[in-house]
Amino acid sequence: MSLDAVKTAFDTNEVNLVEIAAPFEKWQDFPVSRISHHGSVCCEVAREWLSAMDFSNLNGGSVMTGPRWIRQYYNWGPTRWQIHWCEAIKQNALDCGAQASLANEVFTVRGVESYPVQLVQQYSKEATQHWSQKWDGVETSTHWINEDLIYHEGCAVVMRDENEIKIWDASAGWWINPRQFGGYGGLRALRLFSGQHDAREFV
């Protein structure tokens, strides 16, 4: 998979401000979330529904529009992994990994180049404590929380002129501001997946 253009632009424009090694330490080997397929019609119905629904929600607008309808449709909350397509789309709430997977799928169906990204975001101890309590269930994990840092997922979307990528934060329903690093809600590190085993960290 050729991501040279993406890397170049990202290296020069933005990533030089991102600290990498320390923030990702806890999640060094954390895989990016992937929704599984039963290999049968149940999961096909789910995927067809998702893509047809996305097209309807485009409302004639540009395919580069972030699919905010997904976040409007699903609350943000714990997801029990491993999850299949037919299960995922029937949830009331999905975590950031699942929402990012759905967004990544619809961007790809639209013909827009999109790749999963792992992010580390900074919040406060107060914020992460609340999340810890919410996620500390029998079948969900709080591994994504590390003091005031959290592991997060999104989509790296290649813009039309291919010299730029934007990061879609699917569970927030917005594009991550490339000019902001650190601070409450700010980005601390980013890892982009251009293929199954091809994770790259940008420094």
Add this chain to the structure above:
Amino acid sequence: MKIYISGLYSGTNPQPGVGIARSLRLAYPDALLVGVEYSNRCSGIHWQDFDEIWLQRPWDELNLDAHAREIGRVLDAGAFYISAIDLEIMWLASVFPEGHPNLLTPPVEGLYQVSKPAIPAHEKLPVKIPPFVTTEISDWDLHAFCRKHDWKVWLKGPYYDAARTRNWTEFENMRNAFSSAWSTEKLFLQTHVTGYEESISFSAYKGELLHAVSMRKRDLTEMNKTWAGDVSVVPTEFYEPLCEVVKDLNWTGGAELEMVRDPDGQLWMIECNPRYPAWIHGATIAGHNMSAILVERASDVPAQKSPAVTDEFTRVVLEIPVHPEMPLPPLPEPFAGVVGHSLKHPSGLLGFANRLHGMNLNGQNGNGNGNGNGYGKLNGKELTIVPSSFMDDISDFDFEQIQTPSFLYLEKTASEHFNRAAKIAGNLSTEDVAVINAYSMKTNPDARLVQQAYEAGFLAEAISPLEVSKALEVGFKPEQIILNGPGKWWHKEHLPNEPIHAVFADSIADLQRVVAALESGELKAKIAGMRLRMPNIPSRFGIPIDTPELFGELIEAIKTLPRESGFGIHFHMASSSVGVGQWWHLFESMLKWCSSIEALAGRPIEILDIGGGWFPDDWHEGADEQFKKAVQSVGEYLPNVKQIISEPGKALAQPSMALAMRILEIQDFPNATDVVVDGSIAELPMYFFYPHRILHQNGETGSWKSLGRGKAYFLGRLCMEHDVVASHVELPETAKPGDLLVFCDAGAYDRSMSYVFGRG
């Protein structure tokens, strides 16, 4: 150094005067800053950075000549004047046609070049202007503009004011409100651009661009005004052409280019304001003290540098002391029994705008700004074009013999439309796919129209067994009949014993009923299917698919349809209300859903029944190509489709009938004329949904005249407050009681939904 700064209004839609003062205070701690205001209700007069306040009477009370002389004296004495009020800037440009070295506002020609909506100066910049149209064109063309742009349009006033108008009624109401507020018919409609708002503000002196800064809105007020933003430098690809534009316009002063960036990154320019934006102190916080740069250049007095604190700013609400010499004015008394205080713009800007109209300063005449990249023809007041076939048909009637109000069947028009539809369908048919028309009986069940449809080779679409029976009476065979809608079992004794062409279920429950009826022989149909309710568009009809559960249920239900019947899908959406672009998107969306359904249910889709609810003009103008592409898309998404049924609906019926009525009484008022007519909204229930073209017959000469906009209200005969059949219509001077009026375009739902009222 003494600097006058006007425009101190500081509500949630503020003027920039206070921000300019704060920024200049940082740059020139010892300067004497004089705030200029035209109302003591503007809270900015109490701001601490002003050393003095020059409080004037509101614009509608002000002696403009005396005020101009005073400003001239102030400038001659060496003070600078920065205006932050658009209308004041226009007026100053006329007062000082040659400019003044200390007047830091742009010249007249520059103002012409940035006047909206065309903003001629945009041409050198990497921006586009959203399509717009002046409201001086006919209502018929305005309605077409709105349909074309899916009703995502804004009605805008000549200087300020914008309102989203989502349908014809809202448009009419807002047009009347704006026209009377601004005393002008020169408003415009502009399409909405979806995206993020950003601005560029610049400072210039005598055509030299001094500095520019870019701001993205990061939080908005209820009126979409800036509440927070981030500031950055202007990229070279914008800065360089901006230098040229500033030079061309010989600009002096501040400015703000208001833009929207769409999801593809394209910038659309909405406005170019001839002054600094209200967020200008946000730029200063980020290290770009725009007004200081301007004053420094004009005065040669070095400004103290303002270092960047951060590149993001936000606002808070502050309580500040009121200046004891300018105590708060009392609140006006609420009108008796009325909710809330009615506060007009405190400084009388509306009144000032009306005075400026008289001076014709806003450049809306003669600079190509009238209709720019818009749509439709700039008609004279009287001209709304009526097709010649209407006049042909109308001239055939002997009105002496007609009791008004009366519907007129325009036979030649009807025949022309039905035959054209038949021809289009024939041309669109290919070896693989037959395209055939269907006439929806409910649009207008008049036997003459049903007969036309029959003769033109249409199928008949019925929503009840009674409509089926009407179609059979006219001559349709059962195999030419399509049954759909939620009422198909009401009076089911009228259903024929022979197989009908197709039946479409309106819900899962209805589908189960259809399956049972097909299996028991209660109903026979060659094709069975269902109507889809598309997500994202409100509708009560069809089977919803907007949750995975509902979609799954639909797939399972399709599997229960008898294998002996073919399978089809029915899709109806009124393009006249959702808009033409939106309709075509829905159409493609429907094809996508169908393609998924076909694959998942394992049933090939053989028939597509597509209804448009087309406005007649949209179905004619340039539609052939679009239809051809549509048939191609059907083939690509759904290769098993053998027949496409097109239901043009009101495109055929609407022009085929008109309503004749007579004037009963005319009552003149100073600003309006009430015309009582013997027609009513009982015959024209669709009056509020789209414009009807109106003809008046001169009682003496017999000649017909198409009516434009004017000050007459046509009031129906019913004793009901809302029985107004037309408003803001021109009434010819010759008009008198007994004269005939013909309301065209009344053949669709006006006719079929008309009711009996007030006939004893």
